[in-house]
Amino acid sequence: MAEPVVPPPKSPDSTSQVMSAPEAGRLMHFWSVRLPRVLDRWTPRLADSFADGAWLAGWRFMGLVPLLWLAVGCLTPWLWPGMQNIYSESLIFLALVIGMSIVSGTWATMLFLGYSLGDFLATRQYVSTHVRSMGFPALEIGWLAGHFLAYLLLALLVIRIPQLAKDLADGSLRPSERASPGVLRALRYGAIYAGLVFLWCQSMIVLIRPVFTWRNDIPTVAAVHQVQVEWPWLVGIAFVLAVARVMSEEARIRRSRFSPLVVELQGQRWEARVSRDPRSRSTPGLVRIVLGAGLITLILAGTYEQWTDAIAVFLVVAVLGAWRAGRLGKFPQRWISLMDKIPMWVRLMLAMLIGFVVSYAIQSPGWNRDNSFRPGMISALVTLALVHIAFPLTRREKQTEAT
Amino acid sequence: MNLNKIWVLRIGLLFILFIFGPPLLFADNCSAPSDCFPTLTAAAVAAAAAGAFAGGLVVDLYRDWRRSQHPTEDEMLEDSANASVAD
Numbered sequence: 285m286a287e288p289v290v291p292p293p294k295s296p297d298s299t300s301q302v303m304s305a306p307e308a309g310r311l312m313h314f315w316s317v318r319l320p321r322v323l324d325r326w327t328p329r330l331a332d333s334f335a336d337g338a339w340l341a342g343w344r345f346m347g348l349v350p351l352l353w354l355a356v357g358c359l360t361p362w363l364w365p366g367m368q369n370i371y372s373e374s375l376i377f378l379a380l381v382i383g384m385s386i387v388s389g390t391w392a393t394m395l396f397l398g399y400s401l402g403d404f405l406a407t408r409q410y411v412s413t414h415v416r417s418m419g420f421p422a423l424e425i426g427w428l429a430g431h432f433l434a435y436l437l438l439a440l441l442v443i444r445i446p447q448l449a450k451d452l453a454d455g456s457l458r459p460s461e462r463a464s465p466g467v468l469r470a471l472r473y474g475a476i477y478a479g480l481v482f483l484w485c486q487s488m489i490v491l492i493r494p495v496f497t498w499r500n501d502i503p504t505v506a507a508v509h510q511v512q513v514e515w516p517w518l519v520g521i522a523f524v525l526a527v528a529r530v531m532s533e534e535a536r537i538r539r540s541r542f543s544p545l546v547v548e549l550q551g552q553r554w555e556a557r558v559s560r561d562p563r564s565r566s567t568p569g570l571v572r573i574v575l576g577a578g579l580i581t582l583i584l585a586g587t588y589e590q591w592t593d594a595i596a597v598f599l600v601v602a603v604l605g606a607w608r609a610g611r612l613g614k615f616p617q618r619w620i621s622l623m624d625k626i627p628m629w630v631r632l633m634l635a636m637l638i639g640f641v642v643s644y645a646i647q648s649p650g651w652n653r654d655n656s657f658r659p660g661m662i663s664a665l666v667t668l669a670l671v672h673i674a675f676p677l678t679r680r681e682k683q684t685e686a687t
Numbered sequence: 688m689n690l691n692k693i694w695v696l697r698i699g700l701l702f703i704l705f706i707f708g709p710p711l712l713f714a715d716n717c718s719a720p721s722d723c724f725p726t727l728t729a730a731a732v733a734a735a736a737a738g739a740f741a742g743g744l745v746v747d748l749y750r751d752w753r754r755s756q757h758p759t760e761d762e763m764l765e766d767s768a769n770a771s772v773a774d
């Protein structure tokens with residue numbers, strides 16, 4: 285393993301306190317710089333998630349902790365009390381995952397990878413011994429595919445939400461405000477993080493259903509109860525830990541004796557990020573729209589009753605994506621300018637609130653009469669369209685699209 | 688077709704899920720939505736949250752792809768600003 289280049293200490297006082305990267309642990313350099321550099325080509329967001337734990341560098345054995353979480357995750361499906369089918373059945377495990385994803389992306393990602401691997405093996409073992417079906421698609425595939433969808437939803441909580449929270453929190457700041465007092469930044473980040481966890485919990489009530497319905501089963505009460513009823517705990521934990529993370533990271537970078545090491549690791553990661561090879565990610569615009577629509581169609585599978593629902597969602601999302609990209613008309617310039625002035629998190633919240641009102645109106649007539657989930661699916665699509673309207677293609681994005 | 692293209696791999700992975708995924712087994716096992724949701728408000732919140740979450744994800748995804756393919760000068764400066772805050 286190549287040794288990282290340690291910059292010379294800036295002041296003589298720090299010389300005796302600074303621990304070089306190799307001394308502090310080659311493993312931390314591996315998690316924060318080397319591994320993300322390898323992953324950058326394929327999954328930049330996963331790479332960023334791995335690099336997120338750099339702020340903990342310096343403490344003893346810190347480089348080994350991700351391996352511990354990998355082992356915990358791997359054993360969870362077999363040993364975790366109360367988890368019969370899927371992770372959402374355990375409130376404590378959900379709290380652990382949320383906590384890990386806030387404290388260190390490296391830990392959370394390893395916990396996620398360990399859980400996915402362990403759960404896949406456990407499910408496969410169960411399916412091979414207990415499930416027998418004829419025809420296509422076989423019930424065995426239903427079991428595994430449902431669990432794959434659940435891993436995707438967990439990945440959103442572990443990898444995407446921390447990054448989205450950071451984007452939304454930073455997106456509402458001017459460059460000068462980014463150096464504002466840590467408490468305010470921490471509170472803003474905490475509130476946005478908690479809001480996203482709330483969104484995830486509420487959407488999981490519907491989105492986790494394929495784990496059961498794809499194997500011709502009924503969702504267990506436990507699988508939904510934690511996110512539907514106990515969500516205030518998860519949201520509260522997310523808020524407290526997100527605030528604590530921002531404050532602790534700031535304190536560590538400003539005052540800790542490991543500050544030079546942390547800054548060095550983060551600097552190396554930043555250099556790798558800005559020098560990502562653009563050619564490796566050259567995905568045609570149309571393919572991007574199709575991929576995005578396909579992903580959302582898969583994620584919203586919990587709201588479908590028939591194949592036609594999936595096709596309808598795919599088409600609607602693809603049309604919305606094409607419209608947003610300017611391939612099917614354009615947003616009025618005044619609207620784009622107006623939206624540009626409103627912070628992203630406010631726009632998301634407004635879309636959600638209006639979506640809620642529309643959803644209430646759509647679902648109200650058939651409530652307690654129909655046994656269809658279709659009004660829920662239509663409501664979700666309306667809210668999705670509102671998000672597209674609230675996030676038009678900005679001038680900057682247009683410029684990059686044109687290049 | 689150049690199979691080394693990253694998007695070919697991505698779209699392939701996605702469609703493997705579709706091909707082997709069991710949408711044919713879509714089954715609504717809630718006898719009525721009220722079995723799944725205690726109130727109409729809860730059902731409306733869940734549906735809106737699912738839509739907002741999915742919408743936020745896909746819009747972020749499109750932005751992310753554009754940004755990663757064409758990092759503009761503005762964004763480089765933005766990254767520098769973030770890095771200097773860290774300093």
